[in-house]
Amino acid sequence: MCYNIRMAGQYQIRGAKLADAEKIFALIHLNRDQLVPRSVGNIVENIDRFLVAVTGSDIVACACYQVHPEIGQPEAATVEIQSVAVRAPYRRKGIGRMLIEAMIEKVSVFNPKEVVVLTFAPEFFGAMGFHEIPKTQIMHKLYTGCVNCTKHTDPFTCPEIAMVHAPRE
Numbered sequence: 001m002c003y004n005i006r007m008a009g010q011y012q013i014r015g016a017k018l019a020d021a022e023k024i025f026a027l028i029h030l031n032r033d034q035l036v037p038r039s040v041g042n043i044v045e046n047i048d049r050f051l052v053a054v055t056g057s058d059i060v061a062c063a064c065y066q067v068h069p070e071i072g073q074p075e076a077a078t079v080e081i082q083s084v085a086v087r088a089p090y091r092r093k094g095i096g097r098m099l100i101e102a103m104i105e106k107v108s109v110f111n112p113k114e115v116v117v118l119t120f121a122p123e124f125f126g127a128m129g130f131h132e133i134p135k136t137q138i139m140h141k142l143y144t145g146c147v148n149c150t151k152h153t154d155p156f157t158c159p160e161i162a163m164v165h166a167p168r169e
């Protein structure tokens with residue numbers, strides 16, 4: 001799926017290219033305390049789901065999405081935004097906001113039931129129009145996605161917060 005490039009000052013939001021995979025890997029790895037790890041292979045397999053923010057030849061931020069047909073119904077599935085990271089020197093400049101707005105626009109073509117996140121940054125996502133939901137609402141995600149996380153032994157006691165973007169009725 002094509003994503004129309006967005007410009008904001010010196011920053012550009014665009015769909016990721018295969019050549020970006022190693023830089024995306026490094027960015028996720030740098031933020032490993034907040035993000036579920038991904039291998040370079042996993043990033044390459046899912047490259048069409050990533051958006052990146054770039055300035056010049058530098059990748060300064062990334063985000064990805066995953067469709068969860070098991071949460072909701074297959075024809076109106078839940079979409080999760082994942083792997084959201086902005087390089088530390090570039091934070092609080094509005095890049096995270098641009099990326100999330102672009103990602104919501106990108107996934108809206110699927111007409112999802114809802115857009116969710118599991119996050120350690122609830123203030124940021126709150127500012128993006130998300131609000132907290134019980135983790136039990138995304139049970140399938142906890143049983144599948146969370147198995148790749150080594151940070152906590154139990155997804156139900158893990159301090160990550162589940163949030164949903166206000167759905168468009």
Ligand SMILES: CC(C)(COP(=O)(O)OP(=O)(O)OC[C@H]1O[C@@H](n2cnc3c(N)ncnc32)[C@H](O)[C@@H]1OP(=O)(O)O)[C@@H](O)C(=O)NCCC(=O)NCCS
Nearest residue numbers: 034085086091092093094095096097119120121123124127
């Ligand atoms: C969370 C993160 C993506 C935010 O990116 P960012 O580019 O700094 O965010 P923005 O500048 O677009 O912030 C937009 C708004 O979100 C809120 N916000 C952002 N970071 C915040 C923070 N650390 N604490 C509280 N509010 C925050 C603010 O309201 C901000 O608006 P303001 O700057 O006008 O006050 C970035 O800090 C990051 O990469 N953190 C490490 C990885 C991570 O936690 N990812 C989240 C997924 S678990």
